[in-house]
Amino acid sequence: AQSVTQPDIHITVSEGASLELRCNYSYGATPYLFWYVQSPGQGLQLLLKYFSGDTLVQGIKGFEAEFKRSQSSFNLRKPSVHWSDAAEYFCAVGGIGSGNTGKLIFGQGTTLQVKP
Amino acid sequence: NAGVTQTPKFRVLKTGQSMTLLCAQDMNHEYMYWYRQDPGMGLRLIHYSVGEGTTAKGEVPDGYNVSRLKKQNFLLGLESAAPSQTSVYFCASSYAGTPYEQYFGPGTRLTVT
Numbered sequence: 001a002q003s004v005t006q007p008d009i010h011i012t013v014s015e016g017a018s019l020e021l022r023c024n025y026s027y028g029a030t031p032y033l034f035w036y037v038q039s040p041g042q043g044l045q046l047l048l049k050y051f052s053g054d055t056l057v058q059g060i061k062g063f064e065a066e067f068k069r070s071q072s073s074f075n076l077r078k079p080s081v082h083w084s085d086a087a088e089y090f091c092a093v094g095g096i097g098s099g100n101t102g103k104l105i106f107g108q109g110t111t112l113q114v115k116p
Numbered sequence: 117n118a119g120v121t122q123t124p125k126f127r128v129l130k131t132g133q134s135m136t137l138l139c140a141q142d143m144n145h146e147y148m149y150w151y152r153q154d155p156g157m158g159l160r161l162i163h164y165s166v167g168e169g170t171t172a173k174g175e176v177p178d179g180y181n182v183s184r185l186k187k188q189n190f191l192l193g194l195e196s197a198a199p200s201q202t203s204v205y206f207c208a209s210s211y212a213g214t215p216y217e218q219y220f221g222p223g224t225r226l227t228v229t
Contacts, residue, residue: 043223105175
């Protein structure tokens with residue numbers, strides 16, 4: 001079955017430090033790949049997406065992600081974390097199965113804590 | 117422009133009671149979705165709709181029903197609530213041309229005792 005794994009449940013980084021959140025997927029073909037962010041008490045917001053082409057994609061709020069086919073990974077990175085980046089981050093895959101209905105499979109989420 | 121709104125924000129039900137969650141969007145999106153979020157499990161798709169009058173099952177549809185009588189509204193019903201349905205429910209919507217770029221509502225926290 002298709003699945004999305006985020007190995008790190010909780011990560012703490014200092015403000016100004018770099019960040020990398022891991023995401024691995026299990027699927028025969030290359031799915032569409034996404035990162036969403038959920039601030040406390042809020043709904044989810046799309047950070048960035050990958051469909052094809054350049055494997056390094058830029059998103060909002062200074063985030064980027066790199067697709068590595070050989071590792072079935074789509075890790076999220078930010079060079080310098082700000083206190084406002086504290087949130088829960090979800091990796092998701094789409095484009096699985098027939099039709100283009102927007103069905104997403106989400107990972108378990110990674111909670112990011114930022115130390116002052 | 118309110119985006120995606122959900123009613124109510126919080127609700128406590130007793131086992132066996134029924135209720136309806138309302139989702140409304142003012143972006144003229146064709147597609148709408150209902151997810152549930154449980155600790156350590158991410159979001160799971162319950163039902164979705166690709167247009168007015170059409171609905172389809174997602175990953176975890178059992179115990180829920182949905183209706184999309186108007187393009188802007190998507191209702192999620194629980195006919196006989198169970199404690200296993202305690203969760204945070206999110207509605208989302210998207211344009212048909214960009215179905216994976218979903219806009220989420222703020223969520224409804226439901227507790228079934």
